[in-house]
Amino acid sequence: MSLQHALLGVLEARPMNGYELTRFFEAAPRWVWSAPHSQIYPALRQMEQAGLIEGRQEIRGTKLRRMVYSITERGLGELRTWLSADHAAAPARDAFFLQALFFDMIDPDQAAAVLKTHIAEQEQLIAEWRAHREALLAKDTDLLKERLKSRPPAEHDRIAKLKAHVFAGQIAVAQARADWAREGLRLLAEST
Amino acid sequence: MSLQHALLGVLEARPMNGYELTRFFEAAPRWVWSAPHSQIYPALRQMEQAGLIEGRQEIRGTKLRRMVYSITERGLGELRTWLSADHAAAPARDAFFLQALFFDMIDPDQAAAVLKTHIAEQEQLIAEWRAHREALLAKDTDLLKERLKSRPPAEHDRIAKLKAHVFAGQIAVAQARADWAREGLRLLAEST
DNA sequence: TACACCATGTAAGTGGTTACATGATTGA
DNA sequence: TCAATCATGTAACCACTTACATGGTGTA
Incomplete structure (x- = not known):
């Protein structure tokens, strides 16, 4: 579930499309979470279905479409709930x-x-x-x-x-x- | 692949069966690697097939069977190779x-x-x-x-x-x- | 017109989690 | 005889990796 919360946290700053988010999560200077685009795009669709984010389609040029996602009230709520709770530490695996x-x-x-x-x-x-x-x-x-x-x-x-x-x-x-x-x-x- | 190498490392000390290994890897005082028995038993069979370990069946009482695995020469070689090589660091995900x-x-x-x-x-x-x-x-x-x-x-x-x-x-x-x-x-x- | 970048997807496979399932042995 | 422990498995599911796949846009 962490990827979803990472995405929510970034989208709280401003709406973004999958490509922008991918650049963020695949960035060379490693951030706190990483994920390839093959994980990000399906996650975004799933989160939209769950009502955590909202996609708005934009067209660049004549055909190039992109879905710009913004966090919803429900998404903000979910994020705040997750941020406020203790989560079991991952088992040792170094x-x-x-x-x-x-x-x-x-x-x-x-x-x-x-x-x-x-x-x-x-x-x-x-x-x-x-x-x-x-x-x-x-x-x-x-x-x-x-x-x-x-x-x-x-x-x-x-x-x-x-x-x-x-x-x-x-x-x-x-x-x-x-x-x-x-x-x-x-x-x-x-x-x- | 790390689980297999962790198992090889433990078996280098002495032969063990899946149950003993499970106690080791599910132990409360967290060690350096953890794994549930559902992962350990299949891994052991896979490793035996690959010739990294050797199983010997023992019978306790009249029916209770257990497979005691020892590391093979090939297993030792594989372990030493892995220990001597650099491995790409896992992407940041904390x-x-x-x-x-x-x-x-x-x-x-x-x-x-x-x-x-x-x-x-x-x-x-x-x-x-x-x-x-x-x-x-x-x-x-x-x-x-x-x-x-x-x-x-x-x-x-x-x-x-x-x-x-x-x-x-x-x-x-x-x-x-x-x-x-x-x-x-x-x-x-x-x-x- | 070619190249870098924008943009989004699918699919196969691996590693790990959680739950279900079964039965034997030992000792109190 | 009951409970704790020994002993080994399967299956569904989720997260992540790696590779394959397609096409549009802007600019030099």
């Missing part, structure tokens, strides 16, 4: 920790190489999220600007800070993983 | 961060309640993982003891430390999330 759990079975140098790749990946993510966080704090992202239009100016700072804080969380987790992997490199080196 | 991203849409008190639940969950996980980590360092877990039997005593310390380090990683990530959530509580309070 492929990288699983891999690391059996590093004693392979050559330490190979294990170290895998850890180094992980560190590089985490640092890449940190850089992207840092940039996004800065942009949010400066209220300089497309979506946030749209979103703030329908909110009282007195709340703008608060909203930007709350959004930015989520990316601070992603950064903190990635930082913890990178630090942990570096400590792992020391452990592997010790015993050579 | 339901909790997604929820937090829209906390500006709901009552701050409700958002705070959700954050508090999250903190409690993370602390629960930390406690369980800390206990498991201590047990590993003391070489006092069932599986580790079995595993060490086939390894030279000079390596025992190193192996225990490497295993324990994985749980240190889980702890570090959970700690980062808990700290982040606490910071979120401060942010929510500020603007009341």
Whole structure:
């Protein structure tokens, strides 16, 4: 159900069509949720049927049609309900920790190489999220600007800070993983 | 494919049947991978067909049959190959961060309640993982003891430390999330 | 006119969840 | 004899991945 709520959350900022949403969810700088267009288009139709969003057809040129979806009152309600409730945490399933759990079975140098790749990946993510966080704090992202239009100016700072804080969380987790992997490199080196 | 490698990793310690593996993967103190028995039994048959494991039937009493699986040479090879290779990171998909991203849409008190639940969950996980980590360092877990039997005593310390380090990683990530959530509580309070 | 981009779809397959289903053994 | 535990399965469903598929529009 998370994809639907992610879509509702984005559509709350402004109406969009499937293509725009796809660019958002397939974006290279990884956001908080990702999905391919093959999942997004059916989800949108399903959500329209459920009355959570409303599609309006537009024509570009003479034939190119697009469905622009806006969130409905019911959709807003559903989103707020979901946001306010506790949801069971997903069961532990971390492929990288699983891999690391059996590093004693392979050559330490190979294990170290895998850890180094992980560190590089985490640092890449940190850089992207840092940039996004800065942009949010400066209220300089497309979506946030749209979103703030329908909110009282007195709340703008608060909203930007709350959004930015989520990316601070992603950064903190990635930082913890990178630090942990570096400590792992020391452990592997010790015993050579 | 991760479930299969998780199963191989456990079976490397000692042969087990589906029921034992199920207890392991459905265990309350969450390990690094979880799976229900409905996934484990078919996976085991598939892996046997692929020659990664070997089943031997045992009879308890007069009728109760169980298949005890051991890892094969081919299984060991497959596991070592997987352990030595880089694997593409899973796309970002964190339901909790997604929820937090829209906390500006709901009552701050409700958002705070959700954050508090999250903190409690993370602390629960930390406690369980800390206990498991201590047990590993003391070489006092069932599986580790079995595993060490086939390894030279000079390596025992190193192996225990490497295993324990994985749980240190889980702890570090959970700690980062808990700290982040606490910071979120401060942010929510500020603007009341 | 060709290429990049806009725009939307389908389908097969895999991994995971939840529920249903059955029966044996052990020990209190 | 009853309950807890041992032991193994199936089936429906949902989320996600990967690949295939089609055609329109704007601009260099």
